[in-house]
Amino acid sequence: MSNRMIGVDVGGTFTDIFVLDETSGVAEVAKVPTTRPDQSGGFLSGIGSRVDDLSSVSVVVHGTTAGTNALLERKGAKIGVITTQGLRDVLEMRRRDRPRTWGLRGDFEPVVDRAHRLEVPERTLADGTIRTPVDLDAVRVAARQLIDADCLAVAVLFANAYANDENEAKAVAAVREIWPNAHVSSSSEILPEIREFERFSTAALNAYLQPEVSGYLNRLETALKDGGFAGEFMIVQSNGGVMGVDTAARLPVRTALSGPAAGVIAAGYIAKAAGFPDVITGDMGGTSFDVALIAKGESTLSPQTSIDFGMVVRSPMIEITTIGAGGGSIAWVDKGGLLNIGPESAGSTPGPVAYGLGNTRPTVTDANVVLGRIDPDNPIGGKLERLDVEAAKAAILEHVGDPLGLDALAAAEAILRVANSRMAGALRLVSIERGFDPKRFAFMPFGGGGALHSGAMLADVGLARAIVPRYPGVTSAMGCVIADMRQDFVQTINAGLDGIDAALLGAHMQRHVSDGLAMLDAARTSFEARETAFILDMAYLGQTHTVSVDVPVEVENGTVTPPSEAQIGAAFDAAYMATYGRLLENGVRWVMNLRSAVTGKRPRFDLSTLAPRGGSLDGALKGTRPVHFGDTWHETKLYDRLALPIGAEIPGPAILEQPDTTVLIEPDLIGRIDAFGNTIIERNTP
Amino acid sequence: MDGQSAALNVFSYEQEDGWHHPPMASKMVGIKLKQGQSVRLDTPGGGGYGAPSERVPEAVARDVAAGFISAEQATKDYGPAWQEIRT
Numbered sequence: 001m002s003n004r005m006i007g008v009d010v011g012g013t014f015t016d017i018f019v020l021d022e023t024s025g026v027a028e029v030a031k032v033p034t035t036r037p038d039q040s041g042g043f044l045s046g047i048g049s050r051v052d053d054l055s056s057v058s059v060v061v062h063g064t065t066a067g068t069n070a071l072l073e074r075k076g077a078k079i080g081v082i083t084t085q086g087l088r089d090v091l092e093m094r095r096r097d098r099p100r101t102w103g104l105r106g107d108f109e110p111v112v113d114r115a116h117r118l119e120v121p122e123r124t125l126a127d128g129t130i131r132t133p134v135d136l137d138a139v140r141v142a143a144r145q146l147i148d149a150d151c152l153a154v155a156v157l158f159a160n161a162y163a164n165d166e167n168e169a170k171a172v173a174a175v176r177e178i179w180p181n182a183h184v185s186s187s188s189e190i191l192p193e194i195r196e197f198e199r200f201s202t203a204a205l206n207a208y209l210q211p212e213v214s215g216y217l218n219r220l221e222t223a224l225k226d227g228g229f230a231g232e233f234m235i236v237q238s239n240g241g242v243m244g245v246d247t248a249a250r251l252p253v254r255t256a257l258s259g260p261a262a263g264v265i266a267a268g269y270i271a272k273a274a275g276f277p278d279v280i281t282g283d284m285g286g287t288s289f290d291v292a293l294i295a296k297g298e299s300t301l302s303p304q305t306s307i308d309f310g311m312v313v314r315s316p317m318i319e320i321t322t323i324g325a326g327g328g329s330i331a332w333v334d335k336g337g338l339l340n341i342g343p344e345s346a347g348s349t350p351g352p353v354a355y356g357l358g359n360t361r362p363t364v365t366d367a368n369v370v371l372g373r374i375d376p377d378n379p380i381g382g383k384l385e386r387l388d389v390e391a392a393k394a395a396i397l398e399h400v401g402d403p404l405g406l407d408a409l410a411a412a413e414a415i416l417r418v419a420n421s422r423m424a425g426a427l428r429l430v431s432i433e434r435g436f437d438p439k440r441f442a443f444m445p446f447g448g449g450g451a452l453h454s455g456a457m458l459a460d461v462g463l464a465r466a467i468v469p470r471y472p473g474v475t476s477a478m479g480c481v482i483a484d485m486r487q488d489f490v491q492t493i494n495a496g497l498d499g500i501d502a503a504l505l506g507a508h509m510q511r512h513v514s515d516g517l518a519m520l521d522a523a524r525t526s527f528e529a530r531e532t533a534f535i536l537d538m539a540y541l542g543q544t545h546t547v548s549v550d551v552p553v554e555v556e557n558g559t560v561t562p563p564s565e566a567q568i569g570a571a572f573d574a575a576y577m578a579t580y581g582r583l584l585e586n587g588v589r590w591v592m593n594l595r596s597a598v599t600g601k602r603p604r605f606d607l608s609t610l611a612p613r614g615g616s617l618d619g620a621l622k623g624t625r626p627v628h629f630g631d632t633w634h635e636t637k638l639y640d641r642l643a644l645p646i647g648a649e650i651p652g653p654a655i656l657e658q659p660d661t662t663v664l665i666e667p668d669l670i671g672r673i674d675a676f677g678n679t680i681i682e683r684n685t686p
Numbered sequence: 687m688d689g690q691s692a693a694l695n696v697f698s699y700e701q702e703d704g705w706h707h708p709p710m711a712s713k714m715v716g717i718k719l720k721q722g723q724s725v726r727l728d729t730p731g732g733g734g735y736g737a738p739s740e741r742v743p744e745a746v747a748r749d750v751a752a753g754f755i756s757a758e759q760a761t762k763d764y765g766p767a768w769q770e771i772r773t
Binding site: 088113114115 | 754
């Protein structure tokens with residue numbers, strides 16, 4: 001039996017498949033249209049295009065946008081909330097932030113109607129003592145009321161349940177006895193961490209996603225099993241690690257950024273293999289440009305993310321910054337005569353004017369088409385016969401050129417300049433504004449459109465080079481296969497460091513490690529190594545903001561030796577000094593939360609199995625086309641990118657084409673094909 | 687413009703002899719509370735614009751379902767039309 005691992009990324013247009021044969025180390029990729037509304041059709045046909053026999057597959061890993069889309073489009077289930085008396089409106093009041101800083105208007109509807117947020121008598125105090133035991137009859141009445149109101153899931157959200165979950169656990173048990181399905185979320189199970197709104201919001205969004213996401217995953221799993229698959233089905237989490245499908249069905253909120261996280265993981269892996277561990281990734285889609293920074297091969301995790309206004313998920317997620325500038329973003333001139341790009345987008349349907357599907361307002365893609373950067377006769381994706389250059393030109397002239405007194409070409413260049421400058425702004429935000437020098441970083445575009453803009457990113461941000469992966473369109477699917485298995489845990493401690501109960505802290509660490517290792521043991525995949533990491537969120541008493549303190553903890557054969565008070569103190573001093581440059585001599589050091597991560601390291605596969613074999617520069621040359629750069633046309637060589645040999649050097653201007661991406665090398669740049677088939681684009685300094 | 691007045695701000699606090707409702711809450715100083723006694727602040731509403739009878743019954747029914755207004759108060763202020771709406 002061969003030992004195949006398959007990564008599947010379902011996007012809006014395409015389902016990407018990445019197949020890795022673990023025995024031989026050989027990888028293959030495939031791309032099939034996404035099927036709607038049931039995505040399992042494309043999912044299975046994609047796998048079927050590379051694998052005859054599903055029983056030969058050991059693992060299928062899926063990066064999904066089901067959760068992301070349900071949150072962004074607010075298409076989660078009708079749910080209810082059972083909460084402590086007096087806390088019905090926590091989800092609505094949030095942190096008293098507002099959708100727009102200025103102006104008098106703006107509203108927010110929580111994902112749960114107020115009519116379905118029910119209160120029950122109970123009270124646990126902040127120190128964990130129970131002032132009012134939970135009234136279980138009231139809990140049952142509330143649950144029945146929500147069932148009668150056709151709620152498909154429920155979240156139980158009790159005050160201070162992170163400090164003592166007794167009341168909440170009793171209520172959850174009572175609800176689970178009568179609730180008709182498994183969709184009962186408990187705030188203390190999902191996030192036993194101080195801060196009410198974040199805990200409530202995370203648990204409520206988990207309930208909101210659960211019917212939809214767990215149903216989707218079950219359909220996929222059933223379809224795989226019906227096809228003879230007997231291996232393990234896993235899902236990518238927002239933290240860039242994978243989890244079993246059962247965990248994902250129970251904790252769907254952890255899939256909120258599943259798909260994008262997989263792409264960032266793969267990008268980091270490719271860049272590190274190519275010798276550039278510091279990269280900024282840029283995923284350009286139809287409506288947005290998603291940016292992430294990877295320093296020394298590690299992507300940044302943020303502890304909390306707002307998926308949309310007021311929809312806060314507190315669980316570690318790969319930090320991804322999104323701006324509304326994609327290929328379909330519309331260019332328009334405002335009343336003051338300024339050229340703007342987006343946020344309105346024509347998306348992929350009707351798409352840019354050049355698609356001829358009904359949109360008449362010019363987009364970023366239309367500017368690329370008019371300037372000859374995209375081949376009008378072979379549109380990527382293969383859905384359309386050809387692109388309508390004249391229509392794109394007319395739209396640019398009407399909506400941008402005429403109002404600004406520019407001809408169509410100058411207007412198209414202007415559109416690109418504004419779009420590039422917005423994209424460059426996102427790159428600066430994650431690098432310069434966080435203390436990272438962009439000169440040290442390479443830009444890695446992936447997705448369909450990013451590689452058209454890499455030259456502009458080098459020029460605008462001062463990045464050293466760009467790396468275009470050999471298959472930028474299947475980066476997320478590849479990420480599914482190489483992602484480690486990872487589980488994150490959190491527990492609020494809320495105690496002073498002086499005289500801290502080391503045994504209790506050690507017991508929490510042991511519980512996290514035992515649960516995490518049990519999860520790795522249950523997995524049927526192989527791990528090269530098992531790692532544990534422990535962070536304490538600490539501050540001086542009275543401070544709100546904490547610093548993350550890496551604490552040294554020995555774990556041997558699954559048994560934790562907790563750190564001593566002195567070790568924690570030294571680690572805190574070092575972390576605080578590194579962050580703020582000074583210590584507070586008389587400050588009382590406080591331990592707020594314990595965060596643990598247990599990771600099973602997946603075996604590495606050799607990216608060079610994807611590298612080109614043979615080929616020649618001349619053989620890859622397809623012809624020439626005039627392309628507009630700056631203020632003039634350049635006759636530009638066109639290459640079939642996948643036919644270029646290792647070591648090929650292509651001075652700009654040149655365009656490298658492949659089925660799902662166009663790589664642009666501007667006149668002052670040079671592209672080189674490295675040993676993995678990546679294209680490295682740098683300034684051409686003779 | 688046919689609008690009605692809003693509820694006023696009400697400040698109340700508990701003492702051993704029961705609840706007190708002073709008329710000018712912002713001028714109170716020196717109130718002492720014992721453990722277990724409470725203070726209650728009712729914030730004012732926003733008043734209304736236009737005749738309440740012209741408000742669409744669906745909006746009234748939604749407010750009743752959400753618990754923002756009691757059924758009796760809704761019928762008193764807006765008339766009985768909302769009762770026909772199923773939410």
